[in-house]
Amino acid sequence: xxxRLYIISMLxxxxxxxxxxxxxxxxxxxENAIREECRFFSxxxxxxxxxxxxxxxxxxxxxxxxxxxxxxxxxxxxxxxEKTFRLTGLLGSQSKTxxxxxxxxxxxxxxxxxxxxxxxxxxxxxxxxxxxxxxYRISEESLRNFIKNGELNLP
Amino acid sequence: MKRLILLxxxxxxxLGCKTLERAGISENLIATTFGAASKAIRPISEEEEYYIxxxxxxxxxxxxxxxxxxxxxxxxxxxxxxxxxxxxKPYAYNGYHFAVLNANEVNAFACPGGIIFxxxxxxxxxxxxxxxxxxxxxxxxxxNHRDGISxxxxxxxxxxxxxxxxAAAREYGSKDLSKLVNLFEGSIDDIVKTLVVNGYGQxxxxxxxxxxxxxxxxxxxxxxxxxxxxxxxxxxxxESEGGLFKxxxxxxxxxxxIRDKISFEKVxxxxxxxxxxxxxxxxx
Numbered sequence: 168x169x170x171r172l173y174i175i176s177m178l179x180x181x182x183x184x185x186x187x188x189x190x191x192x193x194x195x196x197x198e199n200a201i202r203e204e205c206r207f208f209s210x211x212x213x214x215x216x217x218x219x220x221x222x223x224x225x226x227x228x229x230x231x232x233x234x235x236x237x238x239x240x241x242x243x244x245x246x247x248x249e250k251t252f253r254l255t256g257l258l259g260s261q262s263k264t265x266x267x268x269x270x271x272x273x274x275x276x277x278x279x280x281x282x283x284x285x286x287x288x289x290x291x292x293x294x295x296x297x298x299x300x301x302x303y304r305i306s307e308e309s310l311r312n313f314i315k316n317g318e319l320n321l322p
Numbered sequence: 323m324k325r326l327i328l329l330x331x332x333x334x335x336x337l338g339c340k341t342l343e344r345a346g347i348s349e350n351l352i353a354t355t356f357g358a359a360s361k362a363i364r365p366i367s368e369e370e371e372y373y374i375x376x377x378x379x380x381x382x383x384x385x386x387x388x389x390x391x392x393x394x395x396x397x398x399x400x401x402x403x404x405x406x407x408x409x410x411k412p413y414a415y416n417g418y419h420f421a422v423l424n425a426n427e428v429n430a431f432a433c434p435g436g437i438i439f440x441x442x443x444x445x446x447x448x449x450x451x452x453x454x455x456x457x458x459x460x461x462x463x464x465x466n467h468r469d470g471i472s473x474x475x476x477x478x479x480x481x482x483x484x485x486x487x488x489a490a491a492r493e494y495g496s497k498d499l500s501k502l503v504n505l506f507e508g509s510i511d512d513i514v515k516t517l518v519v520n521g522y523g524q525x526x527x528x529x530x531x532x533x534x535x536x537x538x539x540x541x542x543x544x545x546x547x548x549x550x551x552x553x554x555x556x557x558x559x560x561e562s563e564g565g566l567f568k569x570x571x572x573x574x575x576x577x578x579x580i581r582d583k584i585s586f587e588k589v590x591x592x593x594x595x596x597x598x599x600x601x602x603x604x605x606x
Contacts, residue, residue, distance in 0.1 A: 195368045197416045207407055217369060217415075246413040276486050277370040277506050280493060284503045285377060285510075292380040296388055300379065300419050300437055305399050310407075313400040317451070317600065318593035319542035322407035 190223040192231060192247035201240035205230035207322040208311050212240040221247065366471055366479065368435075372415040375435025377510045378470065378517070382423075382431055382439060385518075389422035389442065397604035398422065398440060401451060402458045408540035409459075410533070411466045418465075420458065428555075430457055431517050432464040434471050445605065447555070451597035452538075452547035452589075459534035459541075460548070466533065469526045473516035474509045481505055528579045535583055543597075544589040552577045 194215045202209040205227045213235060215221060221235040221242060230241045286294055314321055366374070389395070402420040406412060414436030423429075425441040432438050438461045448454045464470065482505040485498050494502060516522060522530075531548065538545040552573050 195415070196413050197369075197372070199413060207412070243413055245411045276367065276482070277373045277502075277509075279373070280499065281502055281506050282373050282377065284499055285506055288503065288507070289380075292377075292384055294376065294380050296383050297376050297379045297437075300388070300421050301376070301416055303395070303399065303419055303421075304417075305396070305403060310400060310403055314404050317404070317542075317597045318590070319404055319597075320408070320540065322412065322541075 190249065191220045192223050192233065192242070192249055194219040194221065194242075194246060195248045196246045199242060199246040201233060201235055201238060201242050203240055205232065205241035207243070208307050209241070213238045215242070215246075223249075364483065366474075368415040371468070371471055372435040374471070374474075374506070374509060374513070375433040375437055377506070378433040378513050379437045379439070381510060381514045382433070382517070386423040386425050386439070386441070389424050391422065393604055393606070394422055394445065395420070397601075398445075398454065398458070401455050402438065402462070405455050405459045405537050405541050405543070406462050409462050409466050409537050414465065418462065430461050432461040432470060433517075434465065434468065434513065436465060438462070438465070448551060449554070449598075450547070450594065451601040452544045452594055453551045454601065455541065455543040456534060456538060456545075456548035456551055459537040459543075460530050462537065463530035463533035464522065464526070467526065467529060469522050469530070470513045470516065472526075473522070474512045478505050478508050478512070482509075524575075527576065531576055531580045532583055535580060542589070542593070544594055545584050546589075549577060549580060549584060552580075 194217055197217050199215050200211040201213050201215060201221070203212055215235060219235070221231075221233040224232045224234055224239070226232070226244075227241070229244050231244060231247065233240065233242050282294075286292065311321065398420040402418055406414075406418040416436060418436045418438065420438050420440065422445060423439050423441045426443045427441055428443040428447045429441045430439065430444055438458065440457065444457060445454075448457060482502060485494075485502050485505075488498070521527075534548060535545045538548065556573050556577070
């Protein structure tokens with residue numbers, strides 16, 4: 168009787184622990200994309216932005232297969248942080264995130280408010296030029312053509 | 323019954339830890355579990371690095387003017403991104419951006435976050451696209467390694483975290499803001515001083531060279547281009563002209579460090595020639 172109880176308990180716990188874990192990833196770039204396939208330049212399914220959270224389904228090399236707003240696709244590991252995750256069930260009825268500190272600190276620190284005050288102190292610095300550099304974009308198509316035409320390796 | 327409860331508890335903890343280990347996040351949980359202390363040691367985030375980098379770029383642009391040559395800017399952004407996508411961090415917070423400074427000195431600057439400046443002197447010093455890619459790969463490596471960020475005095479960041487942690491909202495009050503801007507400014511000073519006056523540590527430079535070789539190989543560029551470029555600088559005696567060489571270890575020492583690390587995998591000379599041709603076309 169006791170042995171049966173032990174076995175049932177262990178099986179139940181194994182099941183609960185496995186189902187309790189679901190990893191979520193936080194986007195750490197200003198803008199990024201969930202792509203159809205796990206490779207650079209693959210068509211974009213949906214765009215994601217800084218601090219968005221996506222649900223990781225599995226990992227494939229340097230890419231995560233993820234789900235976001237019901238859309239499945241891939242995102243590169245350098246665009247996300249594997250720090251936010253949920254533990255439910257066994258460790259409490261409410262969801263808890265292990266990176267609560269980071270969530271609460273998101274947007275704090277050296278942020279636009281700090282930059283604006285710095286600009287006020289230093290009117291001699293021309294941030295418009297910096298803006299123009301940051302806004303400069305080359306299209307994925309032109310980069311892909313450049314790589315192919317130069318007999319280089321696609322990433 | 324007590325033993326059963328104890329057993330269930332032990333199994334639950336074990337399974338929980340295993341699950342976290344598999345995700346590679348147990349360390350973070352531990353850091354969080356132990357509470358407030360973790361706040362004091364959190365690293366500078368990607369977003370913060372971006373704002374720091376913007377201010378560093380603005381400071382550099384107060385000493386140099388930006389080239390408005392669209393053709394060269396387009397070209398170095400294509401070469402730079404061809405390499406950056408093969409680096410260890412293909413996606414920087416706002417992407418990688420490459421720009422040219424109107425200056426004759428042979429120099430390059432990697433601002434934290436992803437902005438990389440090359441001087442016209444540097445553009446003139448490289449002989450072909452593979453050499454240009456080698457120089458950019460070295461700067462991309464500094465960003466990947468967060469070498470600029472590491473030059474910020476630790477005490478500044480610790481103090482900044484105290485203010486950040488104590489502020490209740492995302493908007494700071496005037497007193498906190500003033501202190502934080504002082505620390506931000508100090509951080510920018512630390513980085514600019516490193517980029518312009520002191521240079522990175524010798525090991526940081528060697529590591530950046532090693533990483534650059536890897537990125538070049540992955541991208542399909544000739545890794546020997548880094549060696550060729552350094553050798554030519556030594557022969558031409560450009561080292562004595564300051565700029566890059568004021569802040570970097572002796573080129574001969576760097577050359578010795580990388581010589582054995584260069585992959586002997588042959589890059590077709592026809593491909594190098596093909597790229598050299600478009601280099602000439604774009605650099606007019």
